[in-house]
Amino acid sequence: VKHIKKYYPVSTPFGGPKKYVKAVDDVEFTLRKRETLGLVGESGCGKSTTGRTIMRLTEPTDGQAFYKGKDLFQLKGQELQLMRREIQMVFQDPHSSLDPKQYIGHAVEEPLQIHKIGTKKERLERAMDLLHKVGLREDQYYRYPHEFSGGQRQRIGIARALALNPKIVICDEPVSALDVSIQSQVINLMQELQEQYELSYLFIAHDLSVVRHIADSIGVMYLGKIVEKAPTDELFAQPLHPYTQALLSAVPIPNPGLKKNRIILKGDIPSPLNPPAGCIFHTRCPHATERCKTEVPQLKEKASNHWVSCHLYD
Numbered sequence: 001v002k003h004i005k006k007y008y009p010v011s012t013p014f015g016g017p018k019k020y021v022k023a024v025d026d027v028e029f030t031l032r033k034r035e036t037l038g039l040v041g042e043s044g045c046g047k048s049t050t051g052r053t054i055m056r057l058t059e060p061t062d063g064q065a066f067y068k069g070k071d072l073f074q075l076k077g078q079e080l081q082l083m084r085r086e087i088q089m090v091f092q093d094p095h096s097s098l099d100p101k102q103y104i105g106h107a108v109e110e111p112l113q114i115h116k117i118g119t120k121k122e123r124l125e126r127a128m129d130l131l132h133k134v135g136l137r138e139d140q141y142y143r144y145p146h147e148f149s150g151g152q153r154q155r156i157g158i159a160r161a162l163a164l165n166p167k168i169v170i171c172d173e174p175v176s177a178l179d180v181s182i183q184s185q186v187i188n189l190m191q192e193l194q195e196q197y198e199l200s201y202l203f204i205a206h207d208l209s210v211v212r213h214i215a216d217s218i219g220v221m222y223l224g225k226i227v228e229k230a231p232t233d234e235l236f237a238q239p240l241h242p243y244t245q246a247l248l249s250a251v252p253i254p255n256p257g258l259k260k261n262r263i264i265l266k267g268d269i270p271s272p273l274n275p276p277a278g279c280i281f282h283t284r285c286p287h288a289t290e291r292c293k294t295e296v297p298q299l300k301e302k303a304s305n306h307w308v309s310c311h312l313y314d
């Protein structure tokens with residue numbers, strides 16, 4: 001993914017200068033086969049919009065996203081349809097993404113119908129098999145979403161996403177709405193399916209502790225930009241960006257004897273309509289200097305595969 005941008009124009013009264021909300025501002029990353037990239041940040045940082053833009057659920061303002069050598073943003077018609085088979089999405093709230101009046105088996109089967117794949121019998125068998133693969137019973141095919149728990153509904157959402165044999169699954173906060181005990185079950189399932197089907201995941205979350213166990217590497221987003229990007233272990237051992245350090249300080253640690261200083265950030269996230277000049281994080285950064293107020297830091301590689309945008313490391 002190269003330099004993707006998604007700007008939303010905002011109407012300005014009295015013909016003033018055109019304004020934009022820069023929801024995604026120059027985001028760049030690589031997602032390899034069978035790998036999981038976590039995208040983490042507070043709500044409104046642009047992580048969902050990044051996923052939706054790659055899926056072409058919303059059109060990009062600029063940038064490129066290459067898959068099998070083709071720029072997804074240039075695809076049209078038949079080619080776009082084929083791409084849509086291979087890149088699927090799992091949503092945060094399976095409650096709203098499943099039709100309450102549709103049997104869950106039909107929901108799983110529907111993508112096959114839409115893409116006209118297989119005979120009726122084959123589709124039914126595939127849906128039954130998928131239900132089984134995500135830990136549900138075949139005889140639950142003829143049941144409605146409301147008959148299932150939140151965790152089960154997310155399993156149904158995953159089965160539906162896998163119906164077309166995708167290669168990439170964009171998971172937008174797939175466990176955020178679930179109880180902590182259920183979260184790990186769903187994450188374990190996703191890891192098993194990843195191995196089995198050689199999937200790549202773009203795993204979006206607001207919580208670093210959720211992505212820690214599933215992500216090979218993590219990108220930390222703030223106000224539409226990736227401010228730090230590193231292999232997961234490296235990011236947890238050596239967070240460089242002050243924002244990442246603050247996020248990490250809020251993650252509970254398993255050993256209560258180990259004391260950790262919680263870094264509390266002052267203020268709220270600034271409006272993306274009026275992002276701060278210089279470093280976008282300077283209004284909340286405990287280490288901000290005069291330079292940070294005017295000069296934009298660039299994302300630079302500080303150690304092998306460890307990228308950070310902060311003047312502290314120049």
Ligand code: SF4
Nearest residue numbers: 279282285292310311
């Ligand atoms: Fe903080 Fe300055 Fe680094 Fe931005 S560039 S994160 S304000 S120290």
Ligand code: MG
Nearest residue numbers: 043044047048
């Ligand atoms: Mg979101």
